[in-house]
Amino acid sequence: xxxxxxxxxxxxxxxxxxxxxxxxxxxxxxxxxxxxxxxxxxxxxxxxxxxxxxxxxxxxxxxxxxxxxxxxxxxxxxxxxxxxxxxxxxxxxxxxxxxxxxxxxxxxxxxxxxxxxxxxxxxxxxxxxxxxxxxxxxxxxxxxxxxxxxxxxxxxxxxxxxxxxxxxxxxxxxxxxxxxxxxxxxxxxxxxxxxxxxxxxxxxxxxxxxxxxxxxxxxxxxxxxxxxxxxxxxxxxxxxxxxxxxxxxxxxxxxxxxxxxxxxxxxxxxxxxxxxxxxxxxxxxxxxxxxxxxxxxxxxxxxx
Amino acid sequence: xxxxxxxxxxxxxxxxxxxxxxxxxxxxxxxxxxxxxxxxxxxxxxxxxxxxxxxxxxxxxxxxxxxxxxxxxxxxxxxxxxxxxxxxxxxxxxxxxxxxxxxxxxxxxxxxxxxxxxxxxxxxxxxxxxxxxxxxxxxxxxxxxxxxxxxxxxxxxxxxxxxxxxxxxxxxxxxxxxxxxxxxxxxxxxxxxxxxxxxxxxxxxxxxxxxxxxxxxxxxxxxxxxxxxxxxxxxxxxxxxxxxxxxxxxxxxxxxxxxxxxxxxxxxxxxxxxxxxxxxxxxxxxxxxxxxxxxxxxxxxxxxxxxxxxxxxxxxxxxxxxxxxxxxxxxxxxxxxxxxxxxxxxxxxxxxxxxxxxxxxxxxxxxxxxxxxxxxxxxxxxxxxxxxxxxxxxxxxxxxxxxxxxxxxxxxxxxxxxxxxxxxxxxxxxxxxxxxxxxxxxxxxxxxxxxxxxxxxxxxxxxxxxxxxxxxxxxxxxxxxxxxxxxxxxxxxxxxxxxxxxxxxxxxxxxxxxxxxxxxxxxxxxxxxxxxxxxxxxxxxxxxxxxxxxxxxxxxxxxxxxxxxxxxxxxxxxxxxxxxxxxxxxxxxxxxxxxxxxxxxx
Numbered sequence: 001x002x003x004x005x006x007x008x009x010x011x012x013x014x015x016x017x018x019x020x021x022x023x024x025x026x027x028x029x030x031x032x033x034x035x036x037x038x039x040x041x042x043x044x045x046x047x048x049x050x051x052x053x054x055x056x057x058x059x060x061x062x063x064x065x066x067x068x069x070x071x072x073x074x075x076x077x078x079x080x081x082x083x084x085x086x087x088x089x090x091x092x093x094x095x096x097x098x099x100x101x102x103x104x105x106x107x108x109x110x111x112x113x114x115x116x117x118x119x120x121x122x123x124x125x126x127x128x129x130x131x132x133x134x135x136x137x138x139x140x141x142x143x144x145x146x147x148x149x150x151x152x153x154x155x156x157x158x159x160x161x162x163x164x165x166x167x168x169x170x171x172x173x174x175x176x177x178x179x180x181x182x183x184x185x186x187x188x189x190x191x192x193x194x195x196x197x198x199x200x201x202x203x204x205x206x207x208x209x210x211x212x213x214x215x216x217x218x219x220x221x222x223x224x225x226x227x228x229x230x231x232x233x234x235x236x237x238x239x240x241x242x243x244x245x246x247x248x249x250x251x252x253x254x255x256x257x258x259x260x261x262x263x264x265x266x267x268x269x270x271x272x273x274x275x276x277x278x279x280x281x282x283x284x285x286x287x288x289x290x291x292x293x294x295x296x297x298x299x300x301x302x303x304x
Numbered sequence: 305x306x307x308x309x310x311x312x313x314x315x316x317x318x319x320x321x322x323x324x325x326x327x328x329x330x331x332x333x334x335x336x337x338x339x340x341x342x343x344x345x346x347x348x349x350x351x352x353x354x355x356x357x358x359x360x361x362x363x364x365x366x367x368x369x370x371x372x373x374x375x376x377x378x379x380x381x382x383x384x385x386x387x388x389x390x391x392x393x394x395x396x397x398x399x400x401x402x403x404x405x406x407x408x409x410x411x412x413x414x415x416x417x418x419x420x421x422x423x424x425x426x427x428x429x430x431x432x433x434x435x436x437x438x439x440x441x442x443x444x445x446x447x448x449x450x451x452x453x454x455x456x457x458x459x460x461x462x463x464x465x466x467x468x469x470x471x472x473x474x475x476x477x478x479x480x481x482x483x484x485x486x487x488x489x490x491x492x493x494x495x496x497x498x499x500x501x502x503x504x505x506x507x508x509x510x511x512x513x514x515x516x517x518x519x520x521x522x523x524x525x526x527x528x529x530x531x532x533x534x535x536x537x538x539x540x541x542x543x544x545x546x547x548x549x550x551x552x553x554x555x556x557x558x559x560x561x562x563x564x565x566x567x568x569x570x571x572x573x574x575x576x577x578x579x580x581x582x583x584x585x586x587x588x589x590x591x592x593x594x595x596x597x598x599x600x601x602x603x604x605x606x607x608x609x610x611x612x613x614x615x616x617x618x619x620x621x622x623x624x625x626x627x628x629x630x631x632x633x634x635x636x637x638x639x640x641x642x643x644x645x646x647x648x649x650x651x652x653x654x655x656x657x658x659x660x661x662x663x664x665x666x667x668x669x670x671x672x673x674x675x676x677x678x679x680x681x682x683x684x685x686x687x688x689x690x691x692x693x694x695x696x697x698x699x700x701x702x703x704x705x706x707x708x709x710x711x712x713x714x715x716x717x718x719x720x721x722x723x724x725x726x727x728x729x730x731x732x733x734x735x736x737x738x739x740x741x742x743x744x745x746x747x748x749x750x751x752x753x754x755x756x757x758x759x760x761x762x763x764x765x766x767x768x769x770x771x772x773x774x775x776x777x778x779x780x781x782x783x784x785x786x787x788x789x790x791x792x793x794x795x796x797x798x799x800x801x802x803x804x805x806x807x808x809x810x811x812x813x814x815x816x817x818x819x820x821x822x823x824x825x826x827x828x829x830x831x832x833x834x835x836x837x838x839x840x841x842x843x844x845x846x847x848x849x850x851x852x853x854x855x856x857x858x859x860x861x862x863x864x865x866x867x868x869x870x871x872x873x874x875x876x877x878x879x880x881x882x883x884x885x886x887x888x889x890x891x892x893x894x895x896x897x898x899x900x901x902x903x904x905x906x
Contacts, residue, residue, distance in 0.1 A: 065623070065699065066706030072626060073557060086557065087623050087699060160692075160719060246690075246698050246719045260695040262558035264537045 030296040037292020043285035047278075051099040058093035063249060065089065073261070073268045083270035085254075086261035094249050095274045101250035102282070105166050106232035112170025113231070114177060114224050121181025122216065126189065126208050136182065142175040151234065155243040162245045169234045177223050181216050188215045218297035225290035229283040236279050251275035331526040332858050334831060336845065337539045337548040341507050341532050345493065346486040347466045348427050353742075353846060354530070361512060361528070361850055362495035363466035364519070366395055366414060366449070369848035371837045374640070374745035376461040377849075380414070380496070380519070381449070390456030390792055395449040402517045403469050405494045411443035416470040418451070418463075426482050431465045433749065456792050462746050464848070469494050498523045498854050507532055524833070524857035543568060543825055550826040552845060555695070556626025559823040567829035572628045573836065573843040574639045575822035579696070579740035580632070580814040581615060581688075581704055583608050587732025587775045590759045595767055596732020598775075599686055601678050606666040608812040611736075612652040613659040614707045615815050624699045625820050632816030634805035635754075636747055639819065639838065642798050643747055645805035652812075659711045668712075676712040685714040686735035689728065692719045697738045700817060704738070730760050730769020738817075739773070745848055747801050748789055754808060755782050774813035781807050822846070833857045 010018070031037055050057070061067045070084035077083075082091040124135035151168050158164040188194065194211055202210075238244055239252025246253065254275040258264075263271045344350040347359045368379035381395040401409035418441040421427045421434070428435075437453040444450060453460065472494050476484050486493060492500035492513060498520065499512035512528040531548055533539040540558045543551045544565050554562070563570050584598030585608070601607050617631035630638060634645040668676040668684060676684045686708070690701035698719055705715040715736070720728065728734050743750045752758055756777040758770045784804045791797035808814070822843050826834070833855045837847040844852050 064706050065702045066619075066710075068623075072623065086626075087702075242692065246692075247702065247717060257695070259537075260555075262536055262540075262555045262561070265540045265561040266557040267561065268557070 027296060031292060034292035034295055036288045037295075040285040040288030040292065043281060044289065047099055047282055047285070048103065050096050051103050054096045054100055058090070058096055062090055062093040063097055073263065073266055073271065075268075076270050082274050083268070085257065085271055086263075091254075091271055091274055094254055095251070095278060098249045098251045098254055098275060099278065099282075101162065101248050102232050102235055102252070102279070105162070105169065105235040105250070106228045106282075106286075108166045109169035109173065109231040109234070110224055110227045112166065113174040113227055114220060116171065117174035117177025117223075118181050118213075118216070118220055120174070121178040122185050122208055122212055124178070125182040125185025126204065126212060135178075139175045139178045139182070142172070143179070147172055147234075148237070151238060152241065152243060155238055160243055160245055162248055165235060165238055165244050168238070169231050173227060173230060173234065177220070177227065180219060180223060184216045184219050185212050188212050218293075222290055222293040222297055225286050225293060229286035229290065232279065232283055232286070251279050332524070333527040333529055334525045334550070334853075334856060335529040335531060335548040336550040336552065337531050337533050337542055339533055339536070339539065339553050342504065342510055342530075344485065345488070345501060345504060346481070346484050347468070348424075348430055348481055349484075351430070357530075357846055358501055358510060358512075359466050360497065361499040361853060362493050362497045362501055363468065364496040365466060366463045367461060369462065369464075369745055369837070371835045371839060371847070371849065371851040373642070373838050374848060380409070380467060386460075386792075391453055393451045393453065393460050395451070397447040397449070398519055399447065401496065401519055403471075403494055403496055404492065404500050404515050404517050405469075406517070407469065407471055408446070409467075409469070409496055410446040411449045412446070413470045414449045414467050415441045415443040416473070417465060417467045420468075420473070421465060424478055424481070426478065434459055434463055434465050456790050458789075458792050458794070458797060459746060459748065460792075467496065469496075498850050499528050520854055523854050525831075525853075528853065540825075543827070546827065546830075548827075549831055550824070550845060552822065552824050554823040554825060556628050556823065559628065559825065560626065562825045567827055568825055569828035570823070570825045571836075571844060572821040573824050574630075574637075574838075574841040575742075575820060575843060576637055576639050576744070577740055577742040577822075578632050578635070578637050578816050578819050579700065579738065580635075580816045581611070581700075582737050582739065582774045582814050583611070583812070584732060584735050585774050585776050585811075585813045588759055588777070589767070590757055590761050590770070592777075593762075595760060596734070598732055599684070599735045600682070601668070601684055602686070602735060604666065605811055606662055607668070607684075609652065610659040610662040610666075610711065611708065611713070612812050612815045613655050613662065614711045614713075615704060615817065616654040616707060617815075617817050618654065620700060620703060620817050624696050624703070625818055628821040628823055629818040632818045634809050635741075635743070635750060635814060635816060636801065636805055637743055637819040639842065640743070640745065640747075642794075643801050645802040645809065647806070647809055652815075656707070656710050663711065670712045674712060675714045683714065684712065685716065688715045688717045689725055689734055689737035690717060690719045691725060691739065692721050696820075700738050704736075726769055729773045731767055732760065732775065737773075740820075751785055751788065751801065751804055754778075754804075754813065755785050757782070776808070776811065776813040778807065778811065828859075830859055831856050832859050 065087045068084075068088035070080050070088035070090065072084070072086055072088060074080060074084040074088070080090050080092070082095065085091055085094060120135050120139060124132045124139065126132070151172050154168045154172070155164060158168065189212065194207060197207055197211060235244065235250060236252035236255065239250050240256045240259070242256055244250060244253050244256075255272065258268070258271040338354050340352055340354040342350065342355045342358055343352050344355060345358060347363065350356065350359070364380050366379060366381045367384070368377045369375070370377040380397055380401060382398045384393060384395045386393055395414070397411055397414070403409050418435060418438065421431045422438055422441065437455055437457045437459070438451055439454050440452045442450050451460070487504060488501045492502035495515070496518070498515055498518045500515050501510060502513050503511040509532060510530045514523045514526050516522045531542075533542065536555050536558050539551050540554065540562055542548045543562065546567070559570060559572070562568050583602045584596070586594070586603040587596035587598050588594050621627065621629045621631050633647050633651055636643045636645065638644045638646070663676055667679050671677050671683065678684070688701055688705060691697040701717045701719070705717050708715045725737060725739070729737065741750060741753070753771045754774065754776045755772070756779070758772040759775050759777065760767050760770050760772070762768070781804060784800055784807070788797050788800040788804070791800060824844050826844070833852075834844040835851045835855055836842045836844055837849070837851060
């Protein structure tokens with residue numbers, strides 16, 4: 001903002017900017033070399049685009065059971081490319097609308113999970129004292145609790161709504177991240193420049209926010225994309241078990257409804273396949289992107 | 305189907321028609337697939353329908369319901385007569401009745417059972433309504449029971465209390481009875497019915513053997529097995545493969561898929577149940593003290609009638625029940641032809657315009673946001689509760705929400721468990737909810753759910769739910785209720801019962817949405833001789849009485865094709881990929897915890 005304009009000698013700020021620009025360019029180039037990762041990004045762009053365009057492609061009227069025009073579990077035909085559900089709604093419209101909830105829950109839950117995981121991870125790595133030990137035990141404790149029973153209990157107690165599903169997934173899926181971040185924090189804090197910062201009088205906050213956080217950020221970013229995949233699967237699982245919001249269409253709730261409506265016995269594959277395939281594809285895409293990011297951002301795995 | 309006993313001893317999961325080995329005495333086993341576990345074999349404890357099926361198979365009653373039209377029919381009592389004032393009833397037992405352990409079954413057992421219910425506290429829960437008017441029950445000789453009542457009551461024709469063997473139950477006193485499980489030992493539970501429970505594995509199966517001492521003669525099948533399934537699709541597959549002979553309580557899509565299965569006959573039985581949208585007509589205690597936070601607009605009959613006009617019962621029948629239901633009107637289903645009130649031309653037709661007109665005329669004007677408001681400005685915004693264990697309930701709720709939106713009523717739907725809904729209703733903290741009743745042949749109980757006295761009550765500062773869930777209270781209705789409860793003349797009582805239903809229909813505390821069918825399917829290539837109650841469209845099993853169990857017999861010609869039906873490939877792929885996401889989730893989540901962090905030191 002207040003950088004001296006047109007200075008003949010590059011200011012420190014400008015040097016940093018230039019270095020960051022170069023790093024970004026290098027990152028993009030490196031990522032492009034990861035073909036699976038690029039494919040993952042392409043798939044995600046398509047799904048996110050569809051989710052955003054859902055209201056334009058299929059009016060919200062199409063989700064209203066009272067406005068449904070199709071027959072019960074009608075096989076695919078011209079007017080219903082993916083057939084209809086048990087109340088005569090278009091499965092295609094449901095799948096596209098379902099992408100919104102599934103992606104939203106996936107991303108929102110991951111944000112919660114990342115925030116908790118990063119905070120706990122850095123703090124427990126940085127404070128070697130009793131606080132660090134306490135936080136690590138907390139992480140261990142959450143790690144050993146089986147996820148599904150905990151999530152089911154939480155979802156039952158909180159009640160079934162979209163926000164609660166997000167919270168449940170968010171607060172149960174952070175310990176893996178915390179562990180990862182803690183390990184990285186320890187390795188960063190062992191580096192000589194942090195020792196220098198400490199000697200120069202850098203406080204805890206300064207060390208954590210200026211030195212540790214930027215160094216663990218790439219790892220967190222790579223982990224985020226992998227966690228989104230897990231969060232989407234969790235949402236599907238919880239909704240399939242009937243713990244999601246029953247009035248919002250998501251891929252999980254579609255599978256739940258299909259199962260409850262006897263779509264398996266009725267042979268209504270068009271009702272079961274699309275949500276299932278979509279979950280598999282999106283989870284795969286997030287995993288591909290996550291792995292690619294890990295490869296690009298983590299020098300050690302790149303050499304391997 | 306003939307199955308070796310040895311195969312069955314291994315438990316229901318390994319029962320396989322193919323693996324039956326030739327044994328000396330081949331047993332005829334009839335296997336029923338059910339979705340509801342038996343909660344208790346103690347008739348004073350159990351409450352679920354599947355448990356009652358066990359009780360009536362194991363224990364005979366004084367009188368029975370006819371298979372044709374539910375009229376009273378001899379059972380243990382071969383005849384009965386009433387004094388002129390209707391206050392003394394004399395029942396004459398059959399000669400030579402025996403318990404399954406060989407002990408004679410006498411009038412003393414009958415008197416013991418009724419007196420136990422009359423004097424017991426715990427015993428009153430399930431059978432109290434039968435003995436409420438009784439002042440004495442005596443056995444002057446082995447074959448005569450004399451019951452005196454305080455006022456004439458039609459319930460004396462239908463004393464559906466399971467008669468228990470005194471020589472067994474006298475050892476189970478009032479303290480023990482609450483924990484008594486009545487689990488079978490040795491030759492099975494000592495009883496007098498056509499079948500005796502010999503084995504029970506919780507959540508898995510119940511096995512019964514034919515009772516050779518049964519007064520009606522030994523049944524034609526040797527063994528009955530009730531296998532419990534927790535999922536409809538596996539129930540249907542078991543029927544296809546021939547692992548079971550009868551499937552009950554199927555969903556409409558599963559039912560339709562069985563239509564063309566070889567050897568299987570599907571039967572949409574008219575049932576005695578109905579579903580409704582109930583409204584909070586002004587929650588109050590039995591003494592009239594208001595409770596809860598129900599919306600005041602629903603106290604207005606005009607609003608309730610408008611809602612009745614806005615609910616399209618025909619669409620619900622088609623979409624939610626897959627066509628296997630009849631659009632509902634009054635609270636006694638059309639199955640009970642003699643008691644059902646048909647509003648005919650005065651029925652509420654689906655007519656949103658009429659609903660709009662009624663609400664406009666009543667002064668509920670639409671605000672700018674399209675939602676109607678009360679004259680005091682409060683918007684018509686209702687909470688609608690559905691039940692989490694019922695897919696039909698959740699779908700109905702979605703439809704009703706859509707229709708009411710069209711007439712300017714904003715509905716907020718919530719899905720809760722039946723337990724929490726019972727609590728919510730009892731406290732009056734609701735506006736609308738979806739639920740249903742199964743109506744007994746005697747209308748007394750169903751009619752009593754709308755009396756003022758059956759509203760919630762307060763005991764030691766706590767409000768407890770009673771039978772009333774709409775909090776309907778109408779003095780004229782209560783007067784008719786008392787009248788019908790004392791009318792022994794069947795035709796005269798039916799008139800009173802119809803007048804009560806008309807009153808309810810016009811006041812609309814309920815919108816009865818559907819009289820649903822009980823969807824049953826059975827292996828007609830193996831068994832025949834079922835009796836529908838009421839004939840010819842009623843249920844084949846789970847009836848009032850054990851009619852079908854006594855008459856079913858194996859098909860005599862060689863057993864039909866029993867090769868496993870291979871399911872359609874499309875559905876296998878669908879099932880596999882659909883389930884893959886969920887399974888993948890579980891695996892992924894399981895593995896995630898094991899992702900090792902990188903080494904802590906570089």
